[in-house]
Amino acid sequence: MFVSYKWLQDYVDLSGITAEELAEKITKSGIEVEGVEVLNEGMKGLVVGHVLEREQHPNADKLNKCLVDVGEEEPVQIICGAPNVDKGQKVVVAKVGAVLPGNFKIKKAKLRGEESHGMICSLQELGIEGKLVAKEFSEGIFVYPNDATVGEDALALLNRDDQVLELGLTPNRSDCLSMLGVAYEVAAILGREVILPKPEVTTVSEQASNYIDVKVDANEDNPLYVAKVVKNIKVGPSPLWMQTRLMSAGIRPHNNVVDITNYILLEYGQPLHAFDYDRLGSKEILVRRAHDGETIVTLDDAKRELTSDHLVITNGKEAVALAGVMGGANSEVQSDTTSVLIESAYFKGATVRKASKDHGLRSEASTRFEKGVDPNRVREAAERAAELLALYANGEVLEGSVVADTLTIEEKVVSISLEKINRVLGTEVSMNEVEDIFKRLQFGYKADNGVITVTAPTRRGDITIEEDLIEEVARIYGYDRLPKTLPIGSSTPGALTPYQQKRRIVRNYLEGVGLYQAVTYSLTSEGKATQYALEKREPIKLAMPMSEDRSMLRLSILPQLLEVMKYNLARQNDNLALYETGAVFLATEAEELPEEREHLSAAITGLWQQHPWQGEKKAVDFFVLKGVLEGMFAKLGLTSAVEYRQGEVNGLHPGRTAEIYLSGSKIGFIGQVHPAVQKDLDLKETYVFELSLKEVFEAEVAPLQYEAIPRYPSITRDIALVVDKNKAAYELQRIIVEAGGSLLKEVHVFDLYEGDRMEEGKKSIAFSLKYFDPEKTLTDEEVTKAHDKVLNAVKEEAGAVLRG
Structure with a gap:
């Protein structure tokens, strides 16, 4: 509802209160004023002008040369392009120096060789929306009635020296969809009288x-x-x-x-x-x-x-x-x-x-x-x-x-005790104050022995129960005057549990490295129910499935995630990186509800990075996804407890699959989708992993401790070990770490050789070992002693030979 401040003054005395102050008071009483628009904001220098002469511009077919009286000593010449301008009209003139909406300043100008000292305006140029302009003036300038006074303030004559309050009414306050309704409201707020129209019809x-x-x-x-x-x-x-x-x-x-x-x-x-x-x-x-x-x-x-x-x-x-x-x-x-x-x-x-x-x-x-x-x-x-x-x-x-x-008009009669009003509001208002509030609202009322009976006028159809009366008392009394109290009793501040915190860390991390979260069905088909399951149990069938494709509870998230990959690839969305955290359902004893266990699964395909300008591209591979997992475990403080062991998972590539262990217990797998499965699903080379988050989030993590930046130099030694082809690198790395003692700080593989110069059935794996002591500079003797222990251990435990 748009309420004109000037119009409202016809019904309520608003002397001593500005539109902004009134808006604040209305808002505090329960009806939000969403804004106050000043209709003439920023405008000046507009007057009523009288067009004395109009003739065709000598050098332009669509321009008119007008002589206009603007209430000054001499009339001025104004060039006007409006098709409806004519001699004898009273028009809006923006004189030289005037300002129009948008800080558009009127200057003396020369149009096609003829001077123009001002501008004859349309209503749109005064900031009035075109849809509100009468049709006769929608395509040209506005023309005043003949009784308009030349030189008079043009904006005042158009009631643009006004301010409009925009009320954001709730559905129960339909009474304020009228000026009289707003007048009743404002009169109650200000404690003033309402001046009603009194039609006199002859x-x-x-x-x-x-x-x-x-x-x-x-x-x-x-x-x-x-x-x-x-x-x-x-x-x-x-x-x-x-x-x-x-x-x-x-x-x-x-x-x-x-x-x-x-x-x-x-x-x-x-x-x-x-x-x-x-x-x-x-x-x-x-x-x-x-x-x-x-x-x-x-x-x-x-x-x-x-x-x-x-x-x-x-x-x-x-x-x-x-x-x-x-x-x-x-x-x-x-x-x-x-x-x-x-x-x-x-x-x-x-x-x-x-x-x-x-x-x-x-x-x-x-x-x-x-x-x-x-x-x-x-x-x-x-x-x-x-x-x-x-x-x-x-x-x-x-x-x-x-x-x-045939209308029966019944005014609502509602009674309430003073005690209940004060108890609900926490106030100590007297009966006289309550009576005064209903008097200001122009409600009929009768007080008797601590109970006030109110007759609500028909204009206020929202007053029907005791709580409505309490609201009326509260808002007119002043919400800002209601006493403030703190809750009584013990309370626990809200916070995330450690499990929830870790879930949030995982989600934020995965999205930060470029994966999008997916949400898939927990229901799947009988054929997919056991695919990629971390724990083999009998799948659970629904008693009343919606379809065969959604008849079983899932044991793994990955089959549904691969369906999402298929859907996107079929629509030429070729570079995908998705993850999902969700529940899988494990059968328990008969007639018991299944166990819900939270899993994390991810799938990537296409290009991991591409920079066309630099000509750089990096396709996804096993180590990209493994790097994502390693970063996640680092965030959770589990790096040292996680191992990757070569493994076999039905549906994954036999040579590009690893099982993931946490503190010796298997928690998931990572690998490439088997080429046969990729072909069936029309997938490109796709890499996936799935983990049981329950084990990950419940794992004990040592408290975070500060480690000083090393002040002393480190020493790096590289070794190339010749071992059997079936010997896994992680086994060698474990032996090296255990034998290296406290001085050995870092171990990583940097080369693998299986060429012609290698003995049949053998391979060479090169490791880089970094030694340092945070307390002192190491000597060659100390490093050699520790390094010899490493060489002896890999020789004895793994049969490794140092490559010459």
Whole structure:
């Protein structure tokens, strides 16, 4: 809801309070003000000008040379390209030195050889949205009525010296979808009176009942319908002040009749509709449910097919309006209209909502009907419309209204004790203070023996229970004045468990090195249920599977992850790196729930790195994925406890697979997907691993300790050992580490040779060993002593020979 600060002053005295201060007070009382827009912000130097002369620019077909009186001693020449500029008009002029929105400064200029001392402006150039500008001025400059004073402030005349508050209303506060509703709210906040409009209608001797008869067949959908007839009107522009108020509220002006109905919608929150009486086609209004298949052409010239769920206004035969949503084109007010029928009605919100949703017609009227209008304003709004039509359309109002009324208006009566109000709010307000709050809200009330009984007005349909009254007291009393208390009792601050912390570390690390998280089904097919399982158990079948492909609980994540790889590769997403953490399900004893165990699985394929500009590419391989795992174990402090041993896993390449051990216990595997499996799934060379996270996260890790940066130099020795071809490097490395003692700090393989010069059945593995002592510089004798122990150990335990 957009609320004009200047317009609001018609109903509440706002002296002494700025728009920003008012916005803060409204927000503190429970209705959020989302913003305050200053309509003339940054603009200056705009006045009303009178076009004295207009002639064609001598050097440009689409420019006009205008002589304009701007209220100064001499008129000024202004070059204008608007097609509708003409002699005798009163227009908006930005003088030399003026500033327009966007800090656009007007300077003296020369256009095609002719001087221009200013600019004649359109409304769009003043910051008004094009959709809010009346059609006659949408393609050119704006023209004031002839009674505008030359030299007057152009922005003030357009009500741009205003500020607009945007209210973010919750669904229960539909009462503030009107200026009067906001006025009641503001008056209660400020402790001031509400000044209500008092329609005074002068009628002619003819009776409205002689011109129209109203009948309602759908009383539940439309319990109250009021019709008034106004004759001899003259359709034309509405007053400028009305047009500008409508634009500030986000509504486009049309003509005086339509603008008056929209104005009252904003003022009272009561939607109205004006029918051209002569185009109505009869002297009857019949409100009924539509017939299935019945059609209507609405004001937007769209033909709409109706159902029996929709409520329509008819002339006794055909539909002339979709009730509460939009009028029909066959009864539209046009420039030659002379008599109008004003409709003011109370429609059921659910019925209007159904029609609005079915036809995609969301209007200001339907919004208000859906949320609920005040039934006590239906008649008042009709009288106000008649008054304004007489004033601004020269209409003659016929005596009386034609009404169909089956509405029972009941004001809600709610009682609450003072003790409960104070107990819930934690306050010590007195009964006098509570009475004053309800008086400011203009609620009827009666206090008796510590209990206050409140009669909520019909405009406040949200007041139904005791808690609503407590809320009203709290917000008017001031939420910022409510006492603050701390919770009583012991509490435990929230935190992640060590297991959750490690899971987060793993996920952050894997995403940091370039893997994307995948989430796959926990259900799989019977054929895939046991594939790549770390622990062989009987798979669990669902009692009522959704399909054969989703009939078993998984024992491994990897089969589903490979399906994801297949799906992406089929769509030309060739470079993939995915991981998933999730549960696998292990069968237990009969009739017991399965054990859920968290696993981590990953799969990579394609290029790991590519730099086209440098011409660099690195395809994924076993050691890329092993490096990812080693980095993860390092993050968890488990590097020294993890071993990789050559192994065999069904579905993985027999020569490129390793089993992963943690402190001597097998926790997973890593390797290349078997070429046959890759072919079946249409995969490229793909590398995978799967781990049991339970063992990883529950492993004991020594506390993190600081190690000083070595101050003394290290000594490196390289050895090449000739061993049997089936001897694994990790076995040799383990022997070297155990034999090297405290001086040996690092061991790694840097070469493997199996060439022609090697004896049949043998291979050469080269290791680099680094020795140092953090306390002193090592001597050659100390290093040689430790190194000899290593050589003897590999010779005795592995049969290794030092290669010459």
